[in-house]
Amino acid sequence: MAAEKIKAETRTEFGKGAARRIRRADKVPGVVYGHGNDPMHITLPGHDTWMALKHGGANALLELEIDGSKQLALTKQVQVDPIRRTLEHIDFVAVTKGEKVTVEVPVHLNGEAARGTLVVTGTSTITLEAEATHIPEYVEVSIEALEAGTQILASDLELPSGSELLLDPETLIVNITEQQSAEALEADLESAEAEAGIEREESDDAEGSGSSEGDDSSSE
Structure with missing residues (x-):
């Protein structure tokens, strides 16, 4: 899997208000963990990052260029708005070439x-x-x-x-x-219902099937 190259920036603003401002600018807040270093809080370009994640799949590998330095980062958790389907936040783990994960x-x-x-x-x-x-x-x-x-x-x-x-x-x-037939599936369902003590209610058609047209003659 080739690493997608993404330019990122360090960020110093935190909290919900700061995150909303970042997203309004079509950017995504994120954090990079690993290798014994303090977490690195970053901002990534929204569209480019979204395309990189779609291409890389669940374990997308990105080459982040952060303030002039490069860092390989493996995607670990992606938060997506369930309605708008936009990126909310991304957690990365810092990795190196040759490292096994x-x-x-x-x-x-x-x-x-x-x-x-x-x-x-x-x-x-x-x-x-x-x-x-x-x-x-x-x-x-x-x-x-x-x-x-x-x-x-x-x-x-x-x-x-x-x-x-x-x-x-x-x-x-x-x-x-x-592959089971419809009849076999119905038989299995009836057997399971019987074991569970569930009795099926007869349909209106079944209840009325025994009546005849002559039943009303006594009312005359």
Whole structure:
């Protein structure tokens, strides 16, 4: 993963008021932790930072140029406004080239399993140790034409060179099962309801199905 270059500035104003002023100027407040140094509070350009995060994914690596000096920084936490979808704040961890870091990497499924099967994802992310400058954006798993009964475990994953799995090798990643019919699903639901002591109410149609047109004749 190549580091995106972003120019940043140190900031000395803090608090909600200062943060709002920063965001109104299309900038983003952030902080860089790590390597035994005091936290470095910075301001980043809003649009450029947003694009860098979209390109780099959950573990985006940025090369921050802060007041003339350069610092590699790994994205650790991103706060986004849930309504406006704008960046609110970013936490970074300072890293160096060659340094190994622990990250959560998403699993992407590729292809389609055999017909009549159901693909169940056991876990959507895995924990890896990788060099800070070579963190994979995702790990790809092929499920093409896999038959029911197939299971893919963490130990089956093909990891990028330099990455090490920090997860129980027996962890289930993908399980391919037979696809149930609507009738089988309904039967399972009825069985579960019966075990739980739940009685289904009869519909109005079912209640009225036993009545006949001649029932009203006695009223004449």
